[in-house]
Structures are given as C-alpha cells and as structure tokens.
Amino acid sequence: MDWSALSVSLRLALGTCLILLPVGLWLGRRLARIQRRRALFEALVALPLVMPPTVLGFYLMLAFAGDGPLGGLWQSLAGTSLNFTFTGILLASLLVNLPFAVQPIQRAFEAVPDTLREAAWCSGLSPRQTFWRIELPLVRSGVVSALALMFAHTLGEFGVILMVGGAIDGETRTLSIAIYDRVQAFDEAGAARMSLLLLGISFLTIGIVYGLSRRGGRRHG
C-alpha cells in the first residue's frame, strides 16, 4: 500500500475543496443573478469539463514551465518551479474542478426565489445576514453536492496530474497514478488493494452526500 500516495491524494482533494468552496459560492451566486453575458461566463466555467484532460494538462504544463507565464511568475515569487510540485498539481486541480464547484451551487441559488431575499431585507436583515441566515441554508444541498463532486473527482483525476506533476513520490504521485504505476510494475495485488481503497472512499463520499441531501430534503420539503 502506497500511503504517501494516499496522503497526496487526500491533501490534494481537501485543498481543492477548501479553496474552491468560497469561489464556487461567490461565482455560483453571481451567475445565478446576472442577466447579461450569462451564457458566456457559464461556458467559460464549463470549459474544463469538455477539454480532454491530456490537452488541458499539456497547456498547463507549458504555462507552468519556468519560462511560461504562470511558472515564470511563480519562480520569481517563490523561487521554485510549478511543474512537478504539489503546488502545481493543486493549481491544476483547482482549474479542472471549477465547474464542479460552481454548477451545483449556481443551480441551488437559482432555486432560491428573489422574494425570499427581499422578505429578509424587509424583516430587517442586512445583505450579509441575509446571506448567512437565509441563502446559505437554502443552498446547502448544492454546497454538499459540489464538495462531493470535487472530492471524488480529485481522487480520480489522472491525465492532468500526470502531465503537470509526473509521479514524484510524496509530492505529486496521487493514488490514481500509483495504481497505474503498480500495474506497470506487474504488482497486480498492490494495484487491487489501492483500487479497493479508492472505491471505498468514493462510495463513502457518495453515501455522505445522499445522506445529507436527504436529510435536507426532509426538512425543507
């Protein structure tokens, strides 16, 4: 069992979820309300979904390189490269998971009628209080879906991570890549153990999501 690969995968998934959650809330809420050029912004957010992972990974690899636009900037700021580092695959993961963070939350915000926000203002709640006490509880199922999708998708991501990060032990080798490495090394038993673990984690995630959204569904009718 490659415990360091599990650790990289979990850290990557948690980091992605934590960073993208506020982004998803902000963007999802905005996209649910804007009228003009909404289709354009929605298409931009959805772009990572339709791009082949290896193509996206290839472009990211170019951008992350020391002489690339992002890699150069990072090099001058942090003194290290982005390619073949955990920071690099985290950045790639954020980009890949953007649609999973935004779309479920946007759908949830769209389902909250405008009159509820107006009723909250009329009841004396400030816009900030309205967000925390009215809007956020009402989009909870969307938030849970987004978290689950991001978490599961990051655990399974392969192409982009391999292109950007390679398979450096403890740094960029995720569980999915480790499984591939085991198979390449004819260690089918090792691959099977790790596959089972990944399957278990995925199943647990989905279970939690359905459990949470059903509880929410019962309460809100």
Place this chain on the structure above:
Amino acid sequence: MAERGHGDQKTAGAGLNEGHGEGLNVSLHQAGPIPLAADFSCAPGELLGLVGPSGSGKTTLLRAIAGLTRVSGGHIHCGGEAWFDAERGHSLSVQARRIGFVFQDYALFPHLSARDNVLLAVEESAEDARLATAHAWLSRVRLEGLEDRFPHQLSGGQRQRVAVARALARKPRVLLLDEPFSAVDQVTRRRLQRELALLRETLTIPMVLVTHDLEEASSLADRLCVLHGGKTLQSGPPETLFRAPASPQIARLLDRHNVFSGEVVEVDGARRLAWGSYWLEVDQGLEEAMLGQTLRWYLPPSDVVLHRRGRPSRGERENPVEGRVQEMVVLGGVTHITLAFGHDVETLRFEITTHAARRNGLARGEIVQVSLLASGIHLMQGASS
C-alpha cells in the same frame, strides 16, 4: 354593503390627518421602464386599496414604497421623514424604512419554523422578550400550537397568517400587502379577509393593499385609488368612487356599466339632460355645464327603479324611460337585467330580486318602464371615453 358603510366611517376620521405630514405620502413619476405618474397618501390607521388591471403598476408602486424598486423621479415621505427623494438623490435602505411587507406568495423562509420566521423580524435584544413577542404575534393571527411547523407543513391560509405576523412583528411604520389573498381558495379568502378587517382595527399605521379584486378592495379599504398605466386616476371612499367615477375610463376600470351620453338643454327655463327623446332631470352638475354641451353620464344600478305593472308607485314620475329587456341573468336570489334603448347603443344594467322579476313577469324582449333617479345621475367631464 354593511361593510362598506363601516369603511366610510373610518375615512371620516382618517381624512382629518391628511396634509399634516403624518402618514404616508407618495408621489412617483418616471417615463420608463415602467411609466409612473402616481400621487397618493395614506393616513395612519387608514387602509388604502390600490386597484387597477394587471400591469397598471400597483405592485411596482408597492415595491417602490418598500425600497425594493428604484424609481427615477418623485418622493416618498412617511411620518414626516423622507424615505425617497429623487431630487436630493436620497433613498433610505429597505431595512431602514421599517416596512411590513406581505408578499403575494408570502415568501416564508422554507428552512425555518413558523416561530423562527416571525422571530427573525423581531428586534428586541433579550432572547426571552424576542420569544414572547414572536409568540404574541403568532397568537394574534391564531396560530397557537403550530409554532414548530415548517411552511410546507402549513395550509395556504396558515402560511398567509405567518406572513402577516412576520410583517407586523418588526413594529413596522407602514404595512404593505401585495395581493395577500390571491393564493388561497375562496372560503379561506373570506375568513382571512375577516381576520384582516379585525386585525387592522388595532393598527395605527398606514396600510396599503394592492389587489385586482374590486370587491375585496371595496370591502376592506377605507379609500380606493384607481390606477391605470402607472397613473393614479381617482381616489376616494369606495362608495364615492362607485357612485361618482370621475371619467368613463374610471367607470370602466371599476367595472361599472350604465355610462351614456347626453346633451345639456333648457326646457321651460330649467336645465335638462337630453338623452334620446327624454329630458332627464339631474340633481347636481347641470347648472355648471354649458348649454348645448355633450356630457357623459353614469347611473349606479341602485338608482334604477323598476315600475310595477299596473300599480303606479312613488317616484315613477322621476325620469321615466322605456326600454326592452335584452338580457336576464338569474344568479340565485338576484336577477341581473340589461335594458336596450332605441336611441343609444349603450345598455342599462340593474339588479332586482328574482322574486320581483317573476312577479312582474319580466322576460327577454318585454318592454318595461324604469325611473332613473335624478339624485343618482352623475355627470362626468370630458366627452372622451
């Protein structure tokens, strides 16, 4: 009718407060996107009904009072305080205006219980006092025992009551009601209207009710304000409006029939209104009119008196006219009769008891005589309709 009389009494008291800077004063004007030319006021304790067809700007005005919709011109004052003044670029936030708003779909927070919905609007700081206030309001709207229910566990009528309690729990300075009875069945509607009529007796703030239901507006409101295309056309107690609409357009908006045209003439030294071959006596307004002028006139159905066959009775000498029964609609105990005249395309509508209609042997095509009471004939300025 009894309820309407009660409304009139209220207005007499409320009218005194007008023009003293108290209550709600609204004057909103803009060319677009929704054209508005609205001026009206609502005294403390008064219930003003904004009526008009859909798209007449009723809800826009209500939202503008609340601060939910921005209007480009005009002002809104409440209790002497400026809520909105376009010239000074001043507009208080929704929160600072302190309004109670009952939305058409109630807009209850689905994730909160009835108690928490109301509690959210309560402003006291101590938790005990907050709970007590919320409980008191829920009791006022007769929802004791249902405090823990969520909106989806309540009936339509109960939801409306939660919405009313929530709107009042904040001790608002104005209560705004946007079609509050449109989402419930008729039996519930009657009950809720009764409850609102009782509740409002205890309220001393201006109340504005938006509705497209004229019957509802006239039974609940002290005064009605007729809107069309964002423009306030006439306001006054329901009875006054129904008896004396200022123009044929207002008569039509108020679902009044019996609008005709006549010419001012002089017969034997007295002013008369020539209508076909009849010279009608009119109690008020003829002296001010110009001789030869064509006027539109209106007669409320209550001021049409049917002559009993073969038994002359009092008042039959007053403007007797002859018409042919064009339509007879029996609706329970009341029969609606439409009379056609040879000289006017417009028809005269009035109601008599079904019993009286039978006794007089009324039937389609029959020729009958009616009196048009001189005191009821209302002359309107402007020949256009």
